[in-house]
Amino acid sequence: MSDDHHRAALAERAARAGGVVARQQFRGDLAVETKDHKNDLVTEVDRDAQAQVVATIREEFGSDAFVLEEEVVTLSGPETGETDPAVLDEVPETGDAWVVDPIDGTANYIRGMRTWATSVTAIRDGDSVGSATYMPAAGDLFAAGPESATRDGATLAVSDRDDPETFAVAPVGWWDRDDRSEFADLCGAVVERFGDMRRIGSFQATLAFVADGGLDGAICTTPMNPWDTMAGVHMVRQAGGTVTDADGERWRHDSETLVASNGEAHAELLAAADDALDA
Template sequence: MTDATRRAAVAERAARAGGIVAKETFREPLTVETKTDKNDLVTAADRDAQQQVIATIQQEFPSDALVCEEDVTVPGADDVEIRKRVPETGPAWVVDPIDGTANYVRGIRFWGTSVAAVVDCEPVGVATYLPAERDIYTAGPESVTCNDSAMSVSDRSDPETFATGLIGWWALKHGDPYTDLFEAAAGRFGDVRRFGCLQGSLALVAAGGLDAGFMPRTPHPWDAIAGVHLIRRAGGTATDVHGDRWHHDSEGLVVSNGEAHDEVLAAVREGTSVEAAD
């Protein structure tokens, strides 16, 4: 087994383990806290799931860097640092214990646990597990799958038939620009949806359920690295809002099946006044 194959297997195992922990309290009474604003939510389930993900990873890779959404202590390893940025060199694990916490606390099934194994800033194995939906999306050196079946992006080429996703988040004060973006997309595509779970939405693009997705703001690495890798491995395209190849600190994120990516970029530019790269 190669190192990349091993890391991909651990990513899947860790995502499943964290998702199982989170599912134990799904639709149970919860104490909900806020972080940066009243709509940025966190629960004990987020922290418990992250601890389980980390514990699973550290069974195999105890010295690797950890890039995680939540600030939690690691049982038995209090000196472990939780980072917020992906290191440029060496191995690291990028973890979102519950992507879609707002859905989770409302009893909406579309939420998931996402784990990406990266080496020198490039993903080598990822998994996004949606326990309540009973779906797991994985990508490793040999395969890209949904529930162990090979998957690929859609083959639609007519933008007017596209189902697209407005992904990511926004604060209330940024409402007007997002209204412009929605209107620009609605005028070009057959459907515009928002699911409230960024990694889940990216997985839908990889599996062909959505044809494209877009956000003008830079996502956190734990919100996007796994999903972008799924899309690329499934044959799709991921760029920043200027059309350049997406990197984890790029401006915005635009993903598609690759058949009409320029049209998706055009909608984002129209809705946000973003200019194309030279």
Template sequence: MTRQDTTFRAAVEGATVAHRQFRTELDVETKDSKMDFVTQADTDTQQRVIEIIKDRYPEATIVGEEEDERKSLPDDGNAWVIDPIDGTTNFVRGVHLWTTTVAAVRDHETVAATTVAPALDDVYTVDSNGTMLNGEQTAVSMETDPEQFIVAPILRYGSERDEEFGNLLRGLIRQFGDLRRFGCAQVTLGMVASGAIDAAVSTQPEPNPWDTIAGVYLVEQAGGTVTDIDGTRWTPDAEGIVATNGTRHDEVVEHVAQTVR
């Protein structure tokens, strides 16, 4: 079984665990803020994903959002990055936009990933052969007109950055065609990879690896461009993220960077 096969099986089976609890009565707790939710579904899903990975790779290094797993990538070697439910607020409120996501990483480079959005009936897979959506090759959009760009802000982590986030929204709506905010970074990056929207952006420094790594690889392997807010190739410890179809990437970077200068 390849690493891609393992990410697929783990994400699909994990998503099945989460989906069984979707729109049921949930015991909801909060972590760092009143909007930072965690449920039993999160921990149950992560446990199932880890079981599947360790059945094939018993010594696997796990980076996971919940419980006591690592919260950052190791300096080198192989690792598995898990987000059991990305978009937990959506999950808690009964909104369909959430995913279970699993990525395989080698020396900080993603080599395979699967993102399952079970309530949407969508499965994204990606490896060195490209990005697939529901078994079909997919690609970023070909849109070149900024006035027709649909741009989505992602990764609003805390109220201390709300002024900056507001500036970002204000700048984007003035410069591009329209905005969408979906509340799930992995779904949003998947939409960039499949051409449904044209860009996803954030000014958040050092985003969590489980929120970004798989989705960034989806966009890159679908022909898009992903950098930090200075236009440098994106890495897991980057400041911000600008993921676009590539046609007007520098212009999007410029407008995003202006909101933090």
């Protein structure tokens, strides 16, 4: 097994391990905390699931770096706030690392809704080589390696629709209260140009659904985090889809916008993003 295939397989195993931790507390009593604002939520389960993902990966790649959604401290120094030196603030441009979102869709998780995921991506030199999005409450594991993408072992393929008026497209991202007009502009652009709109509540689940053909596209016109995007972007591409920024340039982990599609009418999604940004 090549190193890339090994890492892709480990991404699946680590996502399952973290997802099992989260599933055990799903619809249970949760102590909910806020981070940057009242709708930016976290629970102890997020941190426990993340710790399980990291521990699973470190069994095989003990010196690799991590980019994590939730803050961590060393086992020996929580009182001093000493940070783990292998946890990075941003995706490195060189070397091997792992990007982890222990519960993508925490708001759904807290509300008892089934659409949430544990997401793990193995990256090399800034690009994904293997990724997994495990949705324990729904019972699905989406995964992508160096050459393929699957859902529960079956090959993934984006939809073959080519008429935008039949597309289901999801706006994704988060806007502060003062910027909600930008969200409204994006929703308006989507409903004007496409057949239907979905709002899933989990960025990684949304991208997995594009890869699986359930959605025909997704648009984000606001800056995003790598743990919300990198796994799903890799899946969409491996499933035959297209992912760019709003200017049509190849999407990277540091892009400020994202447009994902089945590739059949990508220009129409770019036009919708342009409508929203120019409104």
